Amino acid sequence: MAYKIPQNIKPEHYSKWLNDASTQRLLALEASWLKSWVKQLYGCHLAYVGIDSTPRFLNYSRTLHQFRLGLPWSLNIAECDARINEDAWPLADQSVDVVILQHALDMSPKPQQLIKEASRCLVPNGYLIVVGFNPYSFWGGWRWLRTFSSKLPWITRPVSVKRLSDWLSLIDMKVEQVFDCAHLWPLKVGSEDLARRIDRVLAGTAWLPANAYLMVARKTVAGLTPIRMHRRHSITESFGMPIAASSMHEPIDMSTNE
Secondary structure: OOOOOOOOOOHHHHHHHHOOHHHHHHHHHHHHHHHHHHOOEEOOEEEEEEOOOOOHHHHHOOOOEEEEEEOHHHOOOOOOOEEOEOOEOOOOOOOEEEEEEEOHHHHOOOHHHHHHHHHHHEEEEEEEEEEEEOOOOHHHHHHHHOOOOOOOOOOOOOOOHHHHHHHHHHOOEEEEEEEEEOOOOOOOOOOHHHHHHHHHHHOOOOOOOOOEEEEEEEEOOOOOOOOOOOEOOOOOOOOEOOEEOOOOOOOOOOOOOO
């Protein structure tokens, strides 16, 4: 199977952007927030699709098995256990308990198909965690001014919270929480450590436009009783108590047709 990288995105742009200090700062911030979530969700399988080539926060997951799926835009950049297409995941229906999409929608030419495939693979009451850029923010305005740029991250295709929420409502996914983050990024005030501290303090602040968001959605199925999450008010600590998605399913098939 041939994997075609979009013409306006080149592998060398990926490598340069991912090694940039600003990008590493963003990944470090997001890793701390994602860590809080993976520590409270458990089950059999967790699938990760994203830009982080070494998502160490997965080590804190309570799922029995974590694996990484690589999309065409990450070819030769991010390590993965299996390479897939946006609209064709080699996974059985209702076979994964948790799916994490870290900027996968921003980088994908088919974001809605990506969401549909993620939902298809989730078990009833399974969780989808999406991290994306906010197009209606300081970063979004900066991106608009660089419309004709051929570099990352300006050539990404960010999906707004409202649009993503609409897509999820059409496929029986209920939004449980939207967490605003990266308010200061990519700007830096003083040292790198100070900039990260400011972003951590502002995390979750809704009145100030954030440059990124973390959305958590649950797959709803008629006739099943949803498992409620107990949430805490702390932002830096875990968002709630551990919760299990239904995991009575067959092992996933990671085979691909190449």
